[in-house]
Amino acid sequence: MADLIARLRSGLPAAAVITDPDITTSYAHDMASFSDAGTPAVVVLPRTTEQVQHVLRTATELRVPVVPQGARTGLSGAANASEGCVVLSLTKMDRILEIDPVDRIAVVEPGVVNAVLSRAVAEQGLYYPPDPSSWEMCTIGGNIGTGAGGLCCVKYGVTAEYVLGLEVVLADGRLLTTGRRTAKGVAGYDLTRLFVGSEGTLGVVVKAVLALRPAPPQQLALVAEFPSAAAAGAAVCSIMASGHVPSLLELMDGTTVRAVNAMARMGLPETTEALLLAAFDSPDPTAELTALGELCLAAGATEVVPAQDAAESELLLQARRLALTALEKVSTATMIDDVCVPRSRLGDMLEGVAAVAAKYDLTIGVCAHAGDGNTHPVVCFDAHDPDESRRARESFDEIMALGLALGGTITGEHGVGLLKKEWLARELGPTGIELQRQVKAVFDPLGLLNPGKLF
Amino acid sequence: MADLIARLRSGLPAAAVITDPDITTSYAHDMASFSDAGTPAVVVLPRTTEQVQHVLRTATELRVPVVPQGARTGLSGAANASEGCVVLSLTKMDRILEIDPVDRIAVVEPGVVNAVLSRAVAEQGLYYPPDPSSWEMCTIGGNIGTGAGGLCCVKYGVTAEYVLGLEVVLADGRLLTTGRRTAKGVAGYDLTRLFVGSEGTLGVVVKAVLALRPAPPQQLALVAEFPSAAAAGAAVCSIMASGHVPSLLELMDGTTVRAVNAMARMGLPETTEALLLAAFDSPDPTAELTALGELCLAAGATEVVPAQDAAESELLLQARRLALTALEKVSTATMIDDVCVPRSRLGDMLEGVAAVAAKYDLTIGVCAHAGDGNTHPVVCFDAHDPDESRRARESFDEIMALGLALGGTITGEHGVGLLKKEWLARELGPTGIELQRQVKAVFDPLGLLNPGKLF
Numbered sequence: 001m002a003d004l005i006a007r008l009r010s011g012l013p014a015a016a017v018i019t020d021p022d023i024t025t026s027y028a029h030d031m032a033s034f035s036d037a038g039t040p041a042v043v044v045l046p047r048t049t050e051q052v053q054h055v056l057r058t059a060t061e062l063r064v065p066v067v068p069q070g071a072r073t074g075l076s077g078a079a080n081a082s083e084g085c086v087v088l089s090l091t092k093m094d095r096i097l098e099i100d101p102v103d104r105i106a107v108v109e110p111g112v113v114n115a116v117l118s119r120a121v122a123e124q125g126l127y128y129p130p131d132p133s134s135w136e137m138c139t140i141g142g143n144i145g146t147g148a149g150g151l152c153c154v155k156y157g158v159t160a161e162y163v164l165g166l167e168v169v170l171a172d173g174r175l176l177t178t179g180r181r182t183a184k185g186v187a188g189y190d191l192t193r194l195f196v197g198s199e200g201t202l203g204v205v206v207k208a209v210l211a212l213r214p215a216p217p218q219q220l221a222l223v224a225e226f227p228s229a230a231a232a233g234a235a236v237c238s239i240m241a242s243g244h245v246p247s248l249l250e251l252m253d254g255t256t257v258r259a260v261n262a263m264a265r266m267g268l269p270e271t272t273e274a275l276l277l278a279a280f281d282s283p284d285p286t287a288e289l290t291a292l293g294e295l296c297l298a299a300g301a302t303e304v305v306p307a308q309d310a311a312e313s314e315l316l317l318q319a320r321r322l323a324l325t326a327l328e329k330v331s332t333a334t335m336i337d338d339v340c341v342p343r344s345r346l347g348d349m350l351e352g353v354a355a356v357a358a359k360y361d362l363t364i365g366v367c368a369h370a371g372d373g374n375t376h377p378v379v380c381f382d383a384h385d386p387d388e389s390r391r392a393r394e395s396f397d398e399i400m401a402l403g404l405a406l407g408g409t410i411t412g413e414h415g416v417g418l419l420k421k422e423w424l425a426r427e428l429g430p431t432g433i434e435l436q437r438q439v440k441a442v443f444d445p446l447g448l449l450n451p452g453k454l455f
Numbered sequence: 456m457a458d459l460i461a462r463l464r465s466g467l468p469a470a471a472v473i474t475d476p477d478i479t480t481s482y483a484h485d486m487a488s489f490s491d492a493g494t495p496a497v498v499v500l501p502r503t504t505e506q507v508q509h510v511l512r513t514a515t516e517l518r519v520p521v522v523p524q525g526a527r528t529g530l531s532g533a534a535n536a537s538e539g540c541v542v543l544s545l546t547k548m549d550r551i552l553e554i555d556p557v558d559r560i561a562v563v564e565p566g567v568v569n570a571v572l573s574r575a576v577a578e579q580g581l582y583y584p585p586d587p588s589s590w591e592m593c594t595i596g597g598n599i600g601t602g603a604g605g606l607c608c609v610k611y612g613v614t615a616e617y618v619l620g621l622e623v624v625l626a627d628g629r630l631l632t633t634g635r636r637t638a639k640g641v642a643g644y645d646l647t648r649l650f651v652g653s654e655g656t657l658g659v660v661v662k663a664v665l666a667l668r669p670a671p672p673q674q675l676a677l678v679a680e681f682p683s684a685a686a687a688g689a690a691v692c693s694i695m696a697s698g699h700v701p702s703l704l705e706l707m708d709g710t711t712v713r714a715v716n717a718m719a720r721m722g723l724p725e726t727t728e729a730l731l732l733a734a735f736d737s738p739d740p741t742a743e744l745t746a747l748g749e750l751c752l753a754a755g756a757t758e759v760v761p762a763q764d765a766a767e768s769e770l771l772l773q774a775r776r777l778a779l780t781a782l783e784k785v786s787t788a789t790m791i792d793d794v795c796v797p798r799s800r801l802g803d804m805l806e807g808v809a810a811v812a813a814k815y816d817l818t819i820g821v822c823a824h825a826g827d828g829n830t831h832p833v834v835c836f837d838a839h840d841p842d843e844s845r846r847a848r849e850s851f852d853e854i855m856a857l858g859l860a861l862g863g864t865i866t867g868e869h870g871v872g873l874l875k876k877e878w879l880a881r882e883l884g885p886t887g888i889e890l891q892r893q894v895k896a897v898f899d900p901l902g903l904l905n906p907g908k909l910f
Contacts (some may be wrong), residue, residue, distance in 0.1 A: 101696045102799040103828075125698055147641035158639055160648075161616060176886050182795040183827035184613055185864040186602035186652040187871060187882050188891050188909065193615075193648035197641040214698030241556045243580055243669030340637040344557040372638035373558075409640035416642060427642050431631050435897065436643050442893040454643065 001041055001084075004062055008044060008086070011054030016092070018043040027069065027089065028081040033335045034393060035077025035418040040067070043087040049167065049175065049206045052088070056204065057173035059086050065451045066171075068200035070110065070142025073134035075336055076417025078146065078199040078453050088204060090141045096120055097207070104212045105164065105181055110141025110205045117210075126212040129156035132413070133324060141205050147197030149413030151320070154371030155247045155281075156213070158413065160196045167207035168195055171444040181209045194439070199415050200450040202443040219247045221279035221313035222289050222306040224296035225272040229253055229354065229366075231300035232274035233347025236370045238295045239278070240343060244288065248279035249371030250320050253350065256365040256378075259326035266319045269303070274350070276301075276370065277316055323367040324378065330363055333383035335396050336376055339403030340412030343373035352402040353377045360395040362388070374412035375403075397423070416454050424455055456496055456539075459517055463499060463541070466509030471547070473498040482524065482544065483536040488790045489848060490532025490873040495522070498542040504622065504630065504661045507543070511659065512628035514541050520906050521626075523655035525565065525597025528589035530791055531872025533601065533654040533908050543659060545596045551575055552662070559667045560619065560636055565596025565660045572665075581667040584611035587868070588779060596660050602652030604868030606775070609826030610702045610736075611668070613868065615651040622662035623650055626899040636664045649894070654870050655905040657898040674702045676734035676768035677744050677761040679751035680727040684708055684809065684821075687729035688802025690754035691825045694733070694747055695798060701747065703734035704826030705775050708805065711820040711833075714781035721774045724758070729805070731756075731825065732771055778822040779833065785818055788838035790851045791831055794858030795867030798828035807857040808832045815850040817843070829867035830858075852878070871909050879910055 008017050018024055019042050028037040041064065046052045059066045065085040072079050081087055094111035101124050108117060114128075114135040121128050131150035132138055138148070144166075149158045165179030179185065179192035195202055226232040232251055239249065252260070254273045261268050268275065276296060280288045293304040307313040328334050341349045350366060353375070357364035368375040377399050381392035400410045400423050410416070410423045425433050433455055443449075463472050473479055474497050483492040496519065501507045514521045520540040527534050536542055549566035556579050563572060569583075569590040576583050586605035587593055593603070599621075604613045620634030634640065634647035650657055681687040687706055694704065707715070709728045716723050723730065731751060735743045748759040762768040783789050796804045805821060808830070812819035823830040832854050836847035855865045855878050865871070865878045880888050888910055898904075 100797075100799065102692045103797045104695065105797075147645075149639055153639060157616075158641075160645065161612075170886075174886050176890065177884065178887070180795075180864050182797055182829075182863050182867065184604055184608060184795050184824075184829050184867040186613075186868055187864050187866050187875075188879055188887070189653055189657075189894055190602075190615065190648045190651065191887075191890065191894075193645045196645065198644055202644075214700060237557045240559065245669060340635075340639050342555075342558045342560075342637055344555065369639075374637075374639050408637050409635050409642050411642050412637065412639040413641055420642075424643055429632065431625075431629050432633070432643070432646075435631065435646065438897040439644055439646075439894065442890065442897060 004064055005042055007058045008042060008055060012044060012046060012051050016045045027087045030072040030074040030077060030079035032075050032077035032417060032419050033333060035080055037080035038083030038085065040081040040087040041084045043089060045089050045092045047092045049169065052169045052204055052206050053173045053175065055086060055088055056169050056171060059448055060172050060446065063446065065448050067450050068204045070139035070145065071137045073138045074142060074146055074415065074417065076415045076419045078415050078417030080418060082451055091139065093206065099124055101126060103181065106210045106212055108140050108208055108210060110139060110208065112140045114138050114140060114143060121212055122215060125215050127215040128162065128210060128212055130159045130162060133321060140208060144196050144205055144208060145200050146415040147413065151248055151250060151369065153369060154249045155245055160193060162211045163192055163196050163208060164211050165209035166192050166195055166205050168203035168205055170203050171446065171449050176203065179209065197415065199417060199453050201440055201454055202449065216281040217283055218310040219279040219281035219313055220285040220289060220307060220310060221248065221277060221316045222293055222304060223316055224276045224293065224301040225269050225303045226274040226276065226301050229274045229350035230347040232276050233350055235276060235296045235299035235301065236346055237344055238299055239292055240371065242295060244292055246278045246371060247281040248277060250277040251368040251370035252320060252323055253366040255363060256323050256327060256367050259330055259365055260319050260322050263326040263329055264322055268319060277320055279313060320367065327365045327378040327380060330380040331382050333381055335379040335392055337396055337399050338376055338411045338414040339399055339408055340372065340374040341403055341406045341408030343371065345406040346370060346373050348406055349375055349402065353399055356395050356398050360391040362391055362395055364395065372412065418453060421455055459519055460497055462513045463497060463510060467499060467501060467506050471500045482542045485527040485529040485532060485534035487530050487532035487872060487874050488788060490535055492535035493538025493540065495536040495542040496539045498544060500544050500547045502547045504624065507624045507659055507661050508628045508630065510541060510543055511624050511626060514903055515627050515901065518901065520903050522905050523659050525594035525600065526592045528593045529597060529601055529870065529872065531870045531874045533870050533872030535873060537906055546594065548661065554579055556581060558636065561665045561667055563595050563663055563665060565594060565663065567595045569593050569595060569598060576667055577670060580670050582670040583617065583665060583667055585614045585617060588776060595663060599651050599660055599663060600655050601870040602868065606703055606705060606824065608824060609704045610700055615648060617666045618647055618651050618663060619666050620664035621647050621650055621660055623658035623660055625658050626901065626904050631658065634664065652870065654872060654908050656895055656909055657904065671736040672738055673765040674734040674736035674768055675740040675744060675762060675765060676703065676732060676771045677748055677759060678771055679731045679748065679756040680724050680758045681729040681731065681756050684729045684805035685802040686755035687731050688805055690731060690751045690756065691801055692799055693750045693754055695826065697750060699743065699747055701733045701826060702736035703732060705732040706823040706825035707775060707778055708821040710818060711778050711782060711822050714785055714820055715774050715777050718781040718784055719777055723774060732775055734768060782820045782833040782835060785835040786837050788836055790834040790847055792851055792854050793831055793866045793869040794854055794863055795827060795829040796858055796861045796863030798826065800861040801825060801828050803861055804830055804857065808854055811850050811853050815846040817846055817850055819850065827867065873908060876910055
């Protein structure tokens with residue numbers, strides 16, 4: 001270990017190599033529940049590609065595992081330290097290198113915070129859509145590692161669709177350039193997309209070329225109250241089948257609504273069983289909102305309330321953004337799931353989660369990117385109660401089983417990490433897992449990059 | 456070989472195994488120039504996944520190469536037969552299995568013709584955007600294999616963005632399921648995208664889950680005449696920098712315009728040096744078209760002519776769609792290139808191609824997906840003249856070098872195949888190529904799938 005530290009220091013500034021255990025242990029965890037972490041041997045904070053290469057060459061020579069990290073806002077344990085690892089934090093590589101309104105691209109280092117990039121491109125009339133809930137803290141590198149989503153996805157898609165090209169330091173320290181800065185390109189296998197969502201197991205992203213869009217008009221929202229989750233699910237189906245392209249289509253179940261009210265006194269309707277939040281960012285959204293409201297009423301909505309203006313729309317959005325924090329106050333701990341089902345099965349999924357909550361006698365609030373069928377059932381439990389903790393973990397698993405049975409996936413946008421690695425095999429099957437492992441071995445033959453994650 | 460045929464017949468209907476050399480040789484080539492093809496040992500036309508598995512198991516046992524084929528409309532030789540290979544034509548697996556307007560997906564077999572799918576989904580108010588020029592003939596499987604694009608891409612992106620999940624028969628006959636039918640999903644490495652654009656070298660797609668969109672309104676177009684390619688390039692930059700999202704932004708240079716007129720008497724302006732064709736498919740495109748026309752005039756357009764209605768817009772589009780066929784009549788042979796540059800460099804690319812044409816004393820017409828920076832320089836030459844043929848090949852290569860020098864890629868949408876394999880190494884570099892080869896070896900360790908293509 002002394003050798004490791006000395007070698008790391010030979011290619012890094014003194015301040016970039018942290019060995020003080022009080023500090024290094026603070027890098028051990030991301031925000032996942034029920035995910036073990038080891039104690040890092042050292043935390044390094046490189047500022048250049050060459051420094052990252054030095055770290056990985058050193059780790060390879062000494063056969064020390066490396067755990068790449070962004071802001072550690074992940075929810076699956078993918079950024080948790082392994083015992084004795086080098087934690088490679090990319091947070092100091094945080095420069096926006098280029099924003100080009102003609103080519104509609106940004107070139108960034110991995111440590112750029114999502115919101116910082118979003119604001120920088122907005123100043124030039126551009127838009128970087130991916131907007132995970134943690135967008136004020138999370139980094140682009142972390143977003144790429146997890147394949148992050150957000151509220152925008154129903155219209156604008158996920159992080160993967162905005163990553164055109166990458167520079168990646170491989171486990172052995174070589175630098176690989178993938179993809180392009182052009183709008184199109186099919187030269188060879190799409191290794192760029194292979195790195196997106198690979199959770200730091202294939203290489204370390206040190207630069208990204210991101211696609212941007214022109215900034216859309218500010219969105220206008222409405223909120224619709226439903227007497228049952230099934231009715232809200234039916235409304236989502238009818239909205240999508242009618243060809244609408246909302247910029248937002250979110251759902252909060254009754255538990256979530258009441259939790260948000262309890263925390264923030266938002267004045268959301270307490271008696272509703274499901275609240276649907278829809279918005280359009282088209283030049284003239286009023287007609288579309290009216291049509292969508294009518295579809296909600298036809299599906300059984302008891303009330304439809306359009307926002308008066310963009311400011312009121314933003315307030316509604318804030319209520320949705322508070323959902324997780326509010327549910328965290330229901331008990332001493334939460335586990336947030338991330339099951340995505342075909343949107344036609346959203347109603348079944350919501351009813352199934354309610355049945356799981358009843359079976360395990362737990363509070364499970366659901367907020368969902370309804371337009372994508374991407375549900376976030378949040379299991380609330382008392383972490384000091386071993387039996388309740390066990391039931392929480394079991395219900396969490398049962399929710400994934402339900403998602404798979406409905407033709408869905410165990411993770412829509414949070415990733416696999418440690419939390420869902422047993423479940424990945426169930427989703428992909430033996431052939432799929434075998435090939436994934438073999439692909440991993442191509443990029444990281446010694447298995448040093450984020451070992452034990454994914455599978 | 457007798458053993459190969461007998462074994463193939465043991466798991467395929469008699470009509471699905473063709474050995475008549477008059478027929479099998481007709482399967483030897485796709486539509487690429489300058490690309491050698493071997494003589495197939497046999498052509499098989501399976502109708503089921505099990506039959507495809509039988510073919511691949513047999514080929515693996517006997518160590519015979521397999522070349523998967525769609526409609527053979529490809530332009531890079533990727534579907535050309537290898538000597539003594541099994542040609543595996545997927546054209547009989549042509550069923551549309553499902554179209555779901557709520558989930559906005561189609562599930563198809565690989566042999567479905569692009570236009571057949573496009574029309575089938577249109578009947579349900581849906582839209583499958585990818586529209587390569589060969590859309591009336593080419594298959595979805597071929598589109599996936601090459602990562603096909605088209606005119607739609609400037610607004611709607613390429614084939615890759617519409618492939619959610621796949622069923623793939625691997626070289627050894629195992630069946631792999633990748634991806635999902637949900638709107639989102641990040642469970643494990645994105646193997647789906649790895650197969651898109653892999654040109655039949657990693658596995659044989661037997662089923663695809665495709666994303667659909669709501670059908671947009673019919674587009675309304677305008678045409679703008681420019682006195683120089685550089686001015687047209689500047690207009691494209693100014694249009695994109697102004698935040699416009701045209702559904703079409705195409706360019707034809709003077710050579711192409713005159714070739715189209717000569718063939719089809721379209722009445723396009725003969726004296727123009729570059730024609731820009733733009734369209735919007737928004738609910739009210741007139742204001743956008745007007746604004747775009749003004750940007751064209753500011754960039755130096757000598758005339759801007761808006762289409763009167765959708766029918767006239769469609770006529771303009773037809774002129775663009777005729778470009779390749781028209782250029783093919785300029786001499787006895789053509790080579791179509793497919794270099795994509797950052798759109799900010801489009802003007803430089805067009806001027807560079809003109810310089811290449813002058814240097815080699817050849818006619819090179821350029822049509823381009825201008826909004827994507829994706830140019831198709833078409834080298835016209837007399838195939839019976841060895842010196843002109845040599846100059847054609849050299850100019851074709853010089854155009855790729857120019858594209859790379861401008862920060863572009865050797866192929867925006869046609870693929871690498873045989874035609875550009877030496878150039879792939881120049882674009883990707885030694886580390887990139889090495890990793891691509893290793894990825895190939897994971898899926899096809901014996902190297903039987905479309906050998907000799909890509910690299």
